[in-house]
Amino acid sequence: MEYTAYLSLGTNMGDRENYLRDAVLLLQNDSQLSITSVSSIYETDPVGYVEQERFLNIVLEVKTAKNANELLHKCQQIELQLGRKREIRWGPRTIDLDILLYNHENIETESLSIPHPRMHERAFVLVPLIEINPGLSLPKIDKPLSEILEAIPDKEGVR
């Protein structure tokens, strides 16, 4: 059985494009996962802890036999492989992989909140997500993504 999931990748340290490329390759190397869509690369103003470099962000659509926990573990494994150090929460990072959506499910455990709890307020997530699937709807929200994006005050300089 294969499930569709959406991942948000972000990086604002070192050779940012290389970190994105390496993360995509490491995901592709997993036999239980195939990447079915990749957004453009967006340069975005940092949200949260603002005293840091601008980010590069992309969103991926993947098809996977992994359950949500296994997918989370894979993302965390790739973050470690690419040298992610969790020094400052919201601080600079070599690479960040967040699960946005998984099989249109709502999942709430101590390690997983899906849909990602902040995705509806992040233009750096919604803009690339709309690019790869404009018709997508979020579980339990019957508004189109474009309407959710419109409601975000500043589009945080997503280019």
Ligand SMILES: Nc1nc2nc(S)n(CCO)c2c(=O)[nH]1
């Ligand atoms: N623009 C932008 N701001 C961010 N703040 C945090 S934390 N992150 C890491 C993802 O949670 C980002 C990001 O990826 N992009």
